[in-house]
Amino acid sequence: MQRRGVKRTLLPLALLAGLGLSACTTGAAAGGGDAPADGELSLAGKTIGVAVVSTQTFWDREAFQGAVDEVERLGGVVVPTDGNRDNTLHAENHDIFLSQQVDAVITILGDDSVEPKLEAISEAGIPVFGVDRASEHVVNNAQSNSTEAGEAIASIMGEQLGGEGKVAVFNAFSETLTFCGERYNSWKDKMTADYPDVELLTPELAEEFANAPEDARQQTLTLLERYPEGELDAIHVACWDQPAIGVVQALEEAGRTEVKVTAIDAGPDTLEIMMEPDSPFVGNVAQQPREIGKVSADNVAKHLAGEDVEAESFVETYPVDGAAGAEEVYAKLGYDKQ
Known part of the structure; x- marks a missing residue:
């Protein structure tokens, strides 16, 4: 068993250079996972922004990676940003999504400094999905109860x-x-x-x-x-x-x-x-943060396909x-x- 104080990275991350300010893309066009079968959800041809406040803790990394992996599995391209545990930087990173005119945004955690950015993205016609980010500007918030x-x-x-x-x-x-x-x-x-x-x-x-x-x-x-x-x-x-x-x-x-x-x-x-x-x-x-991120990406695919999506999605917890x-x-x- 690994002892406390030893930090381990359980999964590879698609992170940004320069403390999350430079955009990059990953996904089907860059060697992503298997494409979905006929009749399944698809994000083929779609570019999805995924913003996380940090990837320094297990929960944050897993939620981020769950969203990224599922977007890629569904054939989409990811524009990821990492706020490096700085809520102001996390909020500013959302400007990347506006400049690149992504098809949807998944925003993970963060405080209310991100709200004006989510409002601007939504007003630009880009749907926003939250992961533990309740907001009047999100289509859906995926979370634990x-x-x-x-x-x-x-x-x-x-x-x-x-x-x-x-x-x-x-x-x-x-x-x-x-x-x-x-x-x-x-x-x-x-x-x-x-x-x-x-x-x-x-x-x-x-x-x-x-x-x-x-x-x-x-x-x-x-x-x-x-x-x-x-x-x-x-x-x-x-x-x-x-x-x-x-x-x-x-x-x-x-x-x-x-x-x-x-x-x-x-x-x-x-x-x-x-x-x-x-x-x-x-x-x-x-x-189950990885599952929460996955659910959020699935909700993006459903919404972009014209399906109705509930305002909240809950993933099971274990006392x-x-x-x-x-x-x-x-x-x-x-x-x-x-």
Whole structure:
């Protein structure tokens, strides 16, 4: 098993030079996958822009690659951009799609700085599809059910705590990213309703986006000074799980592994941490980001073929409860074969 702190790239990426500002094309014209059979969806002759805020984390890479691979499999050509974990750059990258007059755009993550770009693209007659990017300007948003994920992780945390204890929360993005807000609000509502003896500590913590694990590690060390042993029972990362890597590191450094950690996303890196002996990381919710990207590309093909597409598409998630649950989901999602 690969240990934490060792970053692995599971899949080759069609990335851009110059921090994502230079456009390139991949796809059927450049040696893409097998063309679809007669009667299947097709993007033959279509050029699709695929913009992702980052390819530095597993979720982001997988969602991006899932969209790229499916566009290529359906015979389309991809114009990819990578925001390099910079939301402003991610937004600016969408100008490439307007200048090249692509046939459709898949936009992956990002904050509201991208909204004016999506509006301009839509007004130019280019349909936009979101991956975890809710917007009035998208035809469809492919995603996990964030409300269900929040409720699932609340149940895991509540049971892991035996229904009582004090919980600190990392919650940087619930007011700026729709899916983060849904995860946080559903988690908090269920914790409050079903586990009234669990105290949610205030003020909440806010992790940085660009360097989340290290920032969360440092904030956790400070938090542990404020709450000595016996005064803090758990830490929850409300929106994603990359900060949880740093939280676990801080707990181990401080000898405070009695404090339990929960989060949402559960890629192979964080599942591996959960599987380590006596890991404080006890709860997570696994998504299928590659499948979400694929669904988005399929929705593009349906729309361009004149089919009706629902406003939202949901891909199944898997609650992860403890080390045994991590092992089960790790195998179920095929990470043990990579």
